[in-house]
Amino acid sequence: MAIMSFIALKMLIGDKAKYIGIIIGLTFASLLITQQSAIFAGMMTRTFSFLSDVGLPDVWVVDPEVQYIDDIKPLQSTEVYRVRSVEGVQWAVPLYKGSLQARMDDGTFQSCILIGLDDETLIGGPPTMLTGQLSDLRRADGIIVDQVGANGKLARRLPDGKRAPLKIGDSVELNDNRAVVVGICQITQTFQSNPVIYTTYSRATTFAPQTRKMLSFVAAKAKPGENLDALCARIGKQTGLKAYTCDEFKKLTFFYYLKYTGMPVNFLTAVALGFIVGITISGQTFYNFTLDNLRYFGTLKAMGATNGMLLRMILLQALVVAVIGYGLGVGAASLWGSYFGTHSQLAFRLPWQLLVITAVAILFICLTAASLSIRKVMKLEPAVVFRS
Amino acid sequence: MPEPTTTPANGSKIAVRCTGVTKTFGSGTNAMQALRGVDMDVRIGELLMLVGPSGCGKTTLISVIAGVLRRDGGECTVFENDYQKMSELQTTRFRGKNIGFVFQAFNLIPTLNAEENAAAPLIINGTKRRDAVAKAREVLQQVGFDERMMRSFSTDLSGGQQQRVAIARALVHNPRLIVCDEPTSALDGETGHKVMELMRNLALGTDRALIVVTHDSRIYEFADRIAHMEDGRITSIEESPRTTS
Ligand SMILES: Nc1ncnc2c1ncn2[C@@H]1O[C@H](COP(=O)(O)OP(=O)(O)OP(=O)(O)O)[C@@H](O)[C@H]1O
Numbered sequence: 316m317a318i319m320s321f322i323a324l325k326m327l328i329g330d331k332a333k334y335i336g337i338i339i340g341l342t343f344a345s346l347l348i349t350q351q352s353a354i355f356a357g358m359m360t361r362t363f364s365f366l367s368d369v370g371l372p373d374v375w376v377v378d379p380e381v382q383y384i385d386d387i388k389p390l391q392s393t394e395v396y397r398v399r400s401v402e403g404v405q406w407a408v409p410l411y412k413g414s415l416q417a418r419m420d421d422g423t424f425q426s427c428i429l430i431g432l433d434d435e436t437l438i439g440g441p442p443t444m445l446t447g448q449l450s451d452l453r454r455a456d457g458i459i460v461d462q463v464g465a466n467g468k469l470a471r472r473l474p475d476g477k478r479a480p481l482k483i484g485d486s487v488e489l490n491d492n493r494a495v496v497v498g499i500c501q502i503t504q505t506f507q508s509n510p511v512i513y514t515t516y517s518r519a520t521t522f523a524p525q526t527r528k529m530l531s532f533v534a535a536k537a538k539p540g541e542n543l544d545a546l547c548a549r550i551g552k553q554t555g556l557k558a559y560t561c562d563e564f565k566k567l568t569f570f571y572y573l574k575y576t577g578m579p580v581n582f583l584t585a586v587a588l589g590f591i592v593g594i595t596i597s598g599q600t601f602y603n604f605t606l607d608n609l610r611y612f613g614t615l616k617a618m619g620a621t622n623g624m625l626l627r628m629i630l631l632q633a634l635v636v637a638v639i640g641y642g643l644g645v646g647a648a649s650l651w652g653s654y655f656g657t658h659s660q661l662a663f664r665l666p667w668q669l670l671v672i673t674a675v676a677i678l679f680i681c682l683t684a685a686s687l688s689i690r691k692v693m694k695l696e697p698a699v700v701f702r703s
Numbered sequence: 704m705p706e707p708t709t710t711p712a713n714g715s716k717i718a719v720r721c722t723g724v725t726k727t728f729g730s731g732t733n734a735m736q737a738l739r740g741v742d743m744d745v746r747i748g749e750l751l752m753l754v755g756p757s758g759c760g761k762t763t764l765i766s767v768i769a770g771v772l773r774r775d776g777g778e779c780t781v782f783e784n785d786y787q788k789m790s791e792l793q794t795t796r797f798r799g800k801n802i803g804f805v806f807q808a809f810n811l812i813p814t815l816n817a818e819e820n821a822a823a824p825l826i827i828n829g830t831k832r833r834d835a836v837a838k839a840r841e842v843l844q845q846v847g848f849d850e851r852m853m854r855s856f857s858t859d860l861s862g863g864q865q866q867r868v869a870i871a872r873a874l875v876h877n878p879r880l881i882v883c884d885e886p887t888s889a890l891d892g893e894t895g896h897k898v899m900e901l902m903r904n905l906a907l908g909t910d911r912a913l914i915v916v917t918h919d920s921r922i923y924e925f926a927d928r929i930a931h932m933e934d935g936r937i938t939s940i941e942e943s944p945r946t947t948s
């Protein structure tokens with residue numbers, strides 16, 4: 316039966332205007348769907364990039380009221396000791412996370428994220444050091460600045476108007492305290508995209524605006540073989556705080572943003588738009604293409620082509636445009652993503668699951684159009700061939 | 704389900720036998736009785752012309768005979784097969800094997816070239832593309848096509864050439880009955896004449912029957928018999944001058 320395929324393909328490709336129209340529509344739809352969902356995925360990953368960067372701890376202990384990672388409700392600094400005393404905890408360290416104002420040379424202020432690491436272990440530091448070393452934080456007034464911030468928002472303005480990236484040895488004024496850059500690091504882009512400054516916990520608490528409680532998180536490591544869920548429950552019970560596994564904390568943050576920001580709506584609107592474009596342009600053109608060829612489908616039917624053969628012809632036509640449109644669209648989206656992903660701070664993540672989602676969407680559009688066409692051709696009376 | 708037999712009983716010279724065939728389109732006040740009891744035989748080996756005023760039911764009758772339209776009543780057998788006793792699928796397969804079609808408007812698929820169009824019935828019947836096209840080229844050669852014309856698309860062919868492709872297509876799978884609805888009315892007189900000559904010379908055979916619906920009295924001379932139709936009935940069947948002279 317495969318032999319009818321060349322007739323189906325020639326029919327499709329021979330009608331250049333419609334063929335190209337259908338493919339452009341599908342390309343656009345799959346481009347839009349892939350690109351928007353990749354941006355969405357990228358943004359959502361950034362919401363918990365801090366957790367991904369810290370990496371080492373597998374349990375995070377916070378105030379029970381905390382709803383997501385940046386919802387900081389400070390704890391008593393003594394909570395670290397209470398967590399350490401829980402059975403099954405290998406180690407526990409304090410972490411400070413907060414924002415503060417950096418005063419620029421020209422007198423303007425730049426909002427930064429300040430992260431304070433346990434003075435002793437420096438656990439929770441940046442994943443990659445570009446220049447300098449993490450241990451340099453132990454030097455007086457030492458801070459490490461992320462590269463994007465150092466080259467961008469924190470870059471100093473030179474007298475000739477040019478901007479020079481922040482480098483080792485430069486000093487920065489943080490909340491009226493002098494700090495000295497001892498290293499430049501690379502981090503996963505954060506959601507707010509403010510510069511990130513690392514320092515020790517004790518120094519962070521002196522830089523930051525003073526409050527009664529300063530401890531943001533207790534990050535803990537379980538003893539080998541310890542069941543994480545059981546450990547979290549135990550910590551919660553003994554301290555009255557809330558302990559999350561790293562994945563749970565990511566999920567909590569992810570769903571908070573999903574629920575309380577406009578991002579999903581934005582994203583769904585774009586995906587729906589892609590869908591509508593696909594259905595209206597490509598679906599309709601495909602259906603019109605079938606209608607245009609109804610006379611020939613009727614002729615084939617009169618000449619002995621069964622409904623099954625005609626169905627396969629139409630399905631083949633739909634699949635061909637689906638595959639081409641999908642390929643072009645996803646290809647264009649990846650090119651777009653890899654260009655702007657490296658040339659800008661764009662959040663763009665294209666895991667295989669998104670490729671599957673787009674494929675399903677495009678297939679759905681094509682099969683919907685094809686099913687209308689198939690219905691029409693199935694119901695076609697072969698007697699129409701004699702009517703002019 | 705057994706394949707319907709296509710071989711007539713021994714000694715039968717009848718390709719198509721219609722008795723009291725009726726067909727009504729629509730219902731109620733809109734009902735249009737297109738066939739009001741058609742009695743007609745078509746013999747094997749003959750070219751029968753079906754003539755009559757517009758709207759008298761000629762197209763409806765050949766649609767019923769060719770198995771593209773279901774009759775309402777009466778009897779109609781084609782090589783002793785009755786469509787009414789076949790499923791939809793069996794009817795379609797029967798058409799594919801046994802019936803050739805020639806249309807007034809040619810109905811060539813515009814995105815296929817002449818040889819591919821002519822090969823279509825074989826492909827539908829399951830022949831490999833290569834073999835089907837090879838066979839189609841043979842038949843196209845018989846209707847006078849050269850290499851260049853075989854690869855032409857219908858937009859580059861004249862009406863007469865297109866109808867010759869259609870004739871090749873109707874013949875390529877060696878069907879036992881060929882139905883033609885006004886095959887010459889889109890062509891000028893001389894071209895029509897040539898097309899009918901081709902039909903007689905190529906299509907007519909000892910085991911095949913042709914039914915040609917026409918308005919065109921200039922081609923009556925190509926008929927073996929002429930059936931006159933009026934208001935949904937056959938009023939008379941005459942032997943043509945060709946066979947009487
Ligand atoms: N599908 C249909 N639905 C309703 N009425 C129909 C249909 N097909 C044919 N008719 C009617 O049946 C009658 C016979 O039509 P038919 O096409 O068989 O005539 P014809 O002899 O072929 O005419 P012509 O010479 O103009 O082609 C006409 O009155 C026509 O209007």
Ligand SMILES: [Mg+2]
Nearest residue numbers: 761762763884
């Ligand atoms: Mg007619």
